[in-house]
Amino acid sequence: xxxxxxxxxxxxxxxxxxxxxxxxxxxxxxxxxxxxxxxxxxxxxxxxxxxxxxxxxxxxxxxxxxxxxxxxxxxxxxxxxxxxxxxxxxxxxxxxxxxxxxxxxxxxxxxxxxxxxxxxxxxxxxxxxxxxxxxxxxxxxxxxxxxxxxxxxxxxxxxxxxxxxxxxxxxxxxxxxxxxxxxxxxxxxxxxxxxxxxxxxxxxxxxxxxxxxxxxxxxxxxxxxxxxxxxxxxxxxxxxxxxxxxxxxxxxxxxxxxxxxxxxxxxxxxxxxxxxxxxxxxxxxxxxxxxxxxxxxx
Numbered sequence: 001x002x003x004x005x006x007x008x009x010x011x012x013x014x015x016x017x018x019x020x021x022x023x024x025x026x027x028x029x030x031x032x033x034x035x036x037x038x039x040x041x042x043x044x045x046x047x048x049x050x051x052x053x054x055x056x057x058x059x060x061x062x063x064x065x066x067x068x069x070x071x072x073x074x075x076x077x078x079x080x081x082x083x084x085x086x087x088x089x090x091x092x093x094x095x096x097x098x099x100x101x102x103x104x105x106x107x108x109x110x111x112x113x114x115x116x117x118x119x120x121x122x123x124x125x126x127x128x129x130x131x132x133x134x135x136x137x138x139x140x141x142x143x144x145x146x147x148x149x150x151x152x153x154x155x156x157x158x159x160x161x162x163x164x165x166x167x168x169x170x171x172x173x174x175x176x177x178x179x180x181x182x183x184x185x186x187x188x189x190x191x192x193x194x195x196x197x198x199x200x201x202x203x204x205x206x207x208x209x210x211x212x213x214x215x216x217x218x219x220x221x222x223x224x225x226x227x228x229x230x231x232x233x234x235x236x237x238x239x240x241x242x243x244x245x246x247x248x249x250x251x252x253x254x255x256x257x258x259x260x261x262x263x264x265x266x267x268x269x270x271x272x273x274x275x276x277x278x279x280x281x282x283x284x285x286x287x288x289x290x291x292x293x294x295x296x297x298x
Contacts, residue, residue: 002039004054004072009037011061026056027238033057039075045222047077048261048286049239052224056238109190120184127181193273193291202288203278207270213253213293214271218245221265230255240266253293260287 001009012022023030032053035043044050054076055065069076189209196204207213217225219240227236227246230253236246242265250256260266263281267274270291277287 001037002072002075004068004075005037005039007068008054008057008061008063011058011063015061017061022057022060025060026053027241028053028056041077049224050077052239052261106190113187116184116187123182191271193270193275195276195278196292198278201279201284201286202290205270205275205289205291206294207291208294210271210293212271213250213256213291214247215250215256215258215291216245216247216269216272217258217260218267218269219243219265220267221262223263223266224259224261225266226257226259228257229253255290255292258289258291260289261285263287 012019017025019030019033022028022033026033032044032049035041036050036054036057041047041050044053051069054068058065058068191210192208194206194208196206198204215227217227217240219225219242222239222241224239225236225246226234227248228234229250235248235250240246248256258268260268263277263285266287268289269275275289279287281287
């Protein structure tokens with residue numbers, strides 16, 4: 001048994017925890033926990049997982065993982081950024097990316113826009129059609145003039161028109177203004193997740209026009225996952241086995257970081273939309289993803 005393994009075992013026993021208890025807390029198989037205590041690192045799936053498992057074990061028993069790494073660095077194998085154990089996954093599946101499923105809203109968006117355009121065109125034509133019927137009635141009434149009474153005394157002058165005719169003529173000269181055209185409300189921008197480029201080994205994505213911020217991770221093999229928000233708070237740090245998934249509600253955060261230990265067997269979604277890896281998973285199995293929330297357009 002190594003000094004590090006002895007210290008972890010003593011801390012576990014001080015908390016009156018069994019290996020089964022630690023397995024339940026960390027989701028790490030008991031045989032790996034026993035291997036850490038005995039210093040048998042050869043049974044581990046790889047150096048990357050050795051450090052990850054020791055960190056989870058230390059946090060579960062109340063020890064500072066970074067301090068342990070510094071004190072016992074001569075016992076712990078160093079792991080490179082790209083070192084992740086290969087799983088028993090078909091090579092063809094490992095190189096297949098998850099097809100993007102179009103949003104149902106995006107499928108119906110063209111139909112919605114066409115319908116809105118047709119309705120707007122109908123209202124526009126209705127407002128622009130001239131209303132000639134009242135004017136035609138007025139002209140017919142003006143053309144009908146009563147014949148002068150033959151029995152009127154010759155000394156009286158004939159009246160050329162009635163007061164009603166004068167009022168109608170004034171109405172013709174001052175037509176009523178047309179009703180103002182109603183403005184169509186602007187369409188609300190649709191949520192979108194867009195790749196914003198790669199900075200070193202970190203892929204950046206922009207989330208736009210979104211009312212919520214939800215990240216989901218699904219494992220199709222066995223992978224280590226780390227999720228932190230923009231304030232540095234850790235929401236998850238552990239291993240997901242085949243079929244396991246985790247969902248994190250990060251609404252209100254301006255950014256989040258997701259570290260995927262084994263990308264070929266991991267699917268990441270933001271608000272239900274799949275994240276397409278910007279780095280090829282057959283060359284970069286570890287993926288560091290940063291999602292930045294863009295303010296909604298006014």
